[in-house]
Amino acid sequence: MPGPFLAAILTTILDNIYENWVDKISQAKGKKKKEIESFINEGVYQIDKLKEDGWITDIKYDDEVKSMLKTRLCIAEKKKLLLITSEYLLM
Numbered sequence: 001m002p003g004p005f006l007a008a009i010l011t012t013i014l015d016n017i018y019e020n021w022v023d024k025i026s027q028a029k030g031k032k033k034k035e036i037e038s039f040i041n042e043g044v045y046q047i048d049k050l051k052e053d054g055w056i057t058d059i060k061y062d063d064e065v066k067s068m069l070k071t072r073l074c075i076a077e078k079k080k081l082l083l084i085t086s087e088y089l090l091m
Helices: 004-029 033-042 047-052 062-072
Strands: none
Touching: 033 062
């Protein structure tokens, strides 16, 4: 278990990351920081509400995303799309 000094440093780092993240989302979405913090604390998980409130533009199923990628990359629909998975990254 880290000592109190290390715990304080880690808390400060995480607080800074969180503040920066909220600030970037605020700028990108044109929303106030308080709105973003409320959204995070509410834990909204209804996709329709996320779209309605402007948090996301759309949502797709896995197969739809792969099909879109194939079209964009000019890969025949019947060919397999090569993906890098988290298992590959852990090698």
